[in-house]
Amino acid sequence: MYIHVKHTIASIIVLYVVLFSFLVYAKPKAGFGIIRGYSSDENYLATLIRGHCVNIATSLGIFDVLNPDNLLKQLQRLPCNEEQCILQFASQADLQIIVMGTVERSVQGYTITINAYGPGMPYYGKQFCSYTTTVAVNILDKADRESSYIAEEIASHFLARLCEQYKLPLIVKHNAVTGDYIINGTYTLYTMQTVYEDYTVLIPCGTVEVSNNKLVAGVPDGSVILIDFKKEADNIKNFYYGRKKEIVFKKSQIEESCILMAFTVPASASMPLVVPLFGYYTSEDYKGLLLWAGNVVPYIGLEIWGFINRPAELKKNHNDISRNQMALYYFAWYMLLAGGMPSFVDAFSHQYLQQARYYQGQVPTMGSSTTEMYLALIGAGSGMFYKGYRLWGYVYFHLTNICVYGLLYNYAKPQSRDEENNRYTLGSSHSKAMYAFAGLLSLLKIVEIVHTVNVPYALSVTSDISPVDVSPNFWIYPYEKVIGISCAMHF
Numbered sequence: 001m002y003i004h005v006k007h008t009i010a011s012i013i014v015l016y017v018v019l020f021s022f023l024v025y026a027k028p029k030a031g032f033g034i035i036r037g038y039s040s041d042e043n044y045l046a047t048l049i050r051g052h053c054v055n056i057a058t059s060l061g062i063f064d065v066l067n068p069d070n071l072l073k074q075l076q077r078l079p080c081n082e083e084q085c086i087l088q089f090a091s092q093a094d095l096q097i098i099v100m101g102t103v104e105r106s107v108q109g110y111t112i113t114i115n116a117y118g119p120g121m122p123y124y125g126k127q128f129c130s131y132t133t134t135v136a137v138n139i140l141d142k143a144d145r146e147s148s149y150i151a152e153e154i155a156s157h158f159l160a161r162l163c164e165q166y167k168l169p170l171i172v173k174h175n176a177v178t179g180d181y182i183i184n185g186t187y188t189l190y191t192m193q194t195v196y197e198d199y200t201v202l203i204p205c206g207t208v209e210v211s212n213n214k215l216v217a218g219v220p221d222g223s224v225i226l227i228d229f230k231k232e233a234d235n236i237k238n239f240y241y242g243r244k245k246e247i248v249f250k251k252s253q254i255e256e257s258c259i260l261m262a263f264t265v266p267a268s269a270s271m272p273l274v275v276p277l278f279g280y281y282t283s284e285d286y287k288g289l290l291l292w293a294g295n296v297v298p299y300i301g302l303e304i305w306g307f308i309n310r311p312a313e314l315k316k317n318h319n320d321i322s323r324n325q326m327a328l329y330y331f332a333w334y335m336l337l338a339g340g341m342p343s344f345v346d347a348f349s350h351q352y353l354q355q356a357r358y359y360q361g362q363v364p365t366m367g368s369s370t371t372e373m374y375l376a377l378i379g380a381g382s383g384m385f386y387k388g389y390r391l392w393g394y395v396y397f398h399l400t401n402i403c404v405y406g407l408l409y410n411y412a413k414p415q416s417r418d419e420e421n422n423r424y425t426l427g428s429s430h431s432k433a434m435y436a437f438a439g440l441l442s443l444l445k446i447v448e449i450v451h452t453v454n455v456p457y458a459l460s461v462t463s464d465i466s467p468v469d470v471s472p473n474f475w476i477y478p479y480e481k482v483i484g485i486s487c488a489m490h491f
Contacts, residue, residue: 027180028096028168030063033071034086035101035114045110045139046103048151049158053099053114056152056159060232062181063097091119097166109136112462114158121169121192122202122226129165131158133462137358146359149247153461156240163233167226169202174221177213183227184211190224202226244459248356249367257370264341264378271340272300279347288350288390295394296343299335299401306332311415315424318417323427326412331405338378339404342397345375346385353388357461367457376452377445380404384451388458396448403441410434 035050037043050068058065078085083100090098101114116129133154139147169190170179177183186209190202202224209216210225267274280289306328311321331339352363365371366386376383380400381393410430417424 027062027064028166029066029094030057030097030099031066031071031090031093031095032057032068032099033066033075035099035103037103037105039105041138041140042103042105042110045112045147045151046101048148049101049103049112049114049155052148052152052155053159056155056236060159060163060229060236062163062229062232066095087117087119087125090117091125094120096120096168097162099162106134108134110134110139112154116162116166118166121200122167122224128167129158129162131161133157135462137461142358149244149359150461153240153244156236157460157462160233160236163229163236167228169224169226172215172219172221172223172225175215175218177210177215177225179213181227182213183225186210187225187227189219190226191220192222192224241456241459244356245367245457248359248362248459250362250364252368252370254370256365257368257374260365260371261374265337267344268338268340269336271344275340275343275347279344279351283347283351283354285347285350288347291390291394292343292346295397296340299339302328303332303335303339306330306335320417321415321424323409323412323414326414327405327409330408330412334404334408339380339401341375341379342382342385342393345379345382346390346393349386349388350390353458356457356459359461369453372452373449376449381448383448383453384455387452387455389455392451392455396444399444400441400448403437403444406437407434407441410437 032050032053035046035053037046054065054068057063075086075089078089086098086100096118097116098119099114099116101112104111104113111132111134113130113132115127115131117123117125118128119125135150135154137150139150142150168179168181170177170181170183172178172189186207188204189206189208191205192200193203194200205223208219208225276289276292280286280292309325310329310332311326314321314325349366352366355361356363356366372383372386375386379385380398381396384390384396385393410433413429414427415424416427
């Protein structure tokens with residue numbers, strides 16, 4: 001009995017404060033009341049995230065955001081803090097959106113889970129948005145400015161997803177859509193059917209054209225149109241991505257791009273020694289080192305073989321020079337002068353992007369459109385490595401090398417030893433196949449350049465958790481070395 005009275009008193013207070021304002025404003029009311037942790041650092045990050053969620057949602061102008069401190073006080077008066085109890089409170093307070101989340105510390109950093117529920121129509125208490133991510137940092141090691149940036153980025157990702165997935169019902173009255181939003185376009189029209197007491201369901205009944213909130217065709221009053229906020233979601237993503245680039249990248253200079261262009265040959269030639277030692281190992285990028293060993297070392301072997309068995313050496317022993325041996329010799333020069341550049345870019349861009357992700361000052365040589373265009377043109381996957389996409393980088397790396405070798409193989413002319421005349425006779429190239437590989441390589445370069453230019457930098461501080469996560473994890477401790485594959489299912 002005591003619990004019931006306490007719950008009723010809390011509801012009356014909230015209805016007085018919250019429901020009255022709902023009658024004044026037509027925008028959906030959103031409450032960001034509970035995002036919490038279980039330790040001091042978890043609560044610190046949770047408080048920052050909640051504050052930034054409120055600020056971003058308020059700045060959008062599409063929600064009527066409740067004062068988070070007042071809402072939290074009201075929630076603390078509830079007799080329970082379970083999900084159903086909070087949803088019942090939100091329903092009585094006529095909230096259209098209620099957000100709940102947790103921050104938990106783990107070995108990998110922090111796991112942030114934020115869920116949004118729609119107490120009213122069309123969700124009736126169901127969860128319509130779920131966001132779970134990890135941040136591999138110790139928030140207590142960060143300065144207040146860095147912590148705030150990290151929390152703001154997490155909040156922006158969640159709000160973007162919320163705007164993408166939320167559907168707001170607008171009622172049709174007198175052949176016009178009511179509400180504070182001006183809408184145009186083609187929409188699905190729904191009719192409301194009462195199933196039980198005040199519980200209704202929406203039944204689609206075709207599409208209608210809407211122009212400045214006026215319906216082209218007459219429809220019954222009380223019909224419903226669902227609108228989304230995907231445009232606002234895109235605006236959030238673009239704004240915070242551009243803002244982060246301004247924070248973590250120095251203003252690009254054409255001189256830096258020119259220096260990189262001049263450094264291409266030395267970087268490619270020194271790659272087998274510099275990249276593993278001063279790139280991956282020094283920065284403790286053991287995953288990158290293993291990927292380099294599996295993907296690049298075989299090509300280094302071909303490069304060495306091509307120079308050892310070069311035509312001049314074969315001629316000393318009066319051996320025939322096959323088309324494949326000539327192609328490997330040409331390929332060795334390609335690897336020496338340009339083919340090693342992608343690994344060099346991957347090793348050092350990974351270090352810079354890692355610093356940029358966690359707002360550890362402004363990083364050099366990154367963010368230049370001239371540089372990314374040049375790298376996409378000259379290096380096999382270099383542009384994608386430069387922007388932080390290793391998978392795509394290695395895909396283009398292997399495809400380019402295959403095309404280059406195919407082109408060189410069909411261009412190469414075998415040489416046969418003529419013992420009788422003490423000279424070598426020169427064979428012919430495969431012209432048709434050579435032109436085919438040249439065309440394929442040109443097409444691949446165009447695709448790579450377009451792809452590179454149109455993808456954003458991999459700057460996100462968060463890592464989304466998928467239902468199935470299979471990825472290589474590498475640990476190196478002072479007393480033991482462990483290398484393995486981790487596989488986890490999140491549910």
